[in-house]
Amino acid sequence: MNDYAELRAALGDPELAPELLERALTHRSYAYENGGLPTNERLEFLGDSVLGVVVTEQLYVTHPDLSEGRLAKLRAAVVNARALAEVGRAIGLGEHVKLGRGEESTGGRDKASILSDTVEAVIGAVHMSPGGFETSARVVHRLFDPLIEAASAMGAGLDWKTSLQELAAEHTLGVPEYVIEDDGPDHMKTFTAQVRVADRLYGNGNGRSKKEAEQAAAETAYGEIASALGVVDPTTVAVTEAVGEVVAPTDADADA
CATH class of the missing domain: 1.10.1520.10 (Ribonuclease III domain)
Incomplete structure (x- = not known):
């Protein structure tokens, strides 16, 4: 064997x-x-x-x-x-x-x-x-x-707003458009963002700031559009590239 x-x-x-x-x-x-x-x-x-x-x-x-x-x-x-x-x-x-x-x-x-x-x-x-x-x-x-x-x-x-904008431009979908709403008193405001691409709603996001809400909405929209286009998202690309750090065997292993 x-x-x-x-x-x-x-x-x-x-x-x-x-x-x-x-x-x-x-x-x-x-x-x-x-x-x-x-x-x-x-x-x-x-x-x-x-x-x-x-x-x-x-x-x-x-x-x-x-x-x-x-x-x-x-x-x-x-x-x-x-x-x-x-x-x-x-x-x-x-x-x-x-x-x-x-x-x-x-x-x-x-x-x-x-x-x-x-x-x-x-x-x-x-x-x-x-x-x-x-x-x-x-x-x-x-x-x-x-x-x-x-x-x-x-x-x-990851800057999801930038990634979404680049994805939309690459596929001639136009510029993503964001709509922000806030709720709650000034010291405890929460924000909700919607993002539309080519006049279609692709993502919603919540956060404690406008930026956080927009990033969350952009991430959701990126996933939806990337899936429809068959595009691999940046996180998955980074993960597969990191496989290069999985090595067999190390010098320490050989000496053990």
């Missing part, structure tokens, strides 16, 4: 049962071609939950002032098929996946859906090994903390 030394090193050499790692790397196409072997799908199901819990907790702890909605957006930028596939590529996962002949011949080793599913399956395999949640959480932090930091920095510092 292959010991997958390089892959284990990329994961930080966690306690990982060999038979579980083998299963985590077994795509259903290979299993079906080899007499119905167990596939990695159950481990993928488990790993998806472990990944979600660890990333959610990290965001919750590091951003005590963010709303549920903002936390959810940051998590979505990190836990998605594109980001997971990039993590898989960074640790060389594709070369270890067991594929059927059909998937092999059509470039399955670099297919985003296969890589992202296998990343989750490997996390599930670590979780079911003797180290349990503590070890699987450590692996998640090793692989995803650079992505979490990138998403957090981008989400906290």
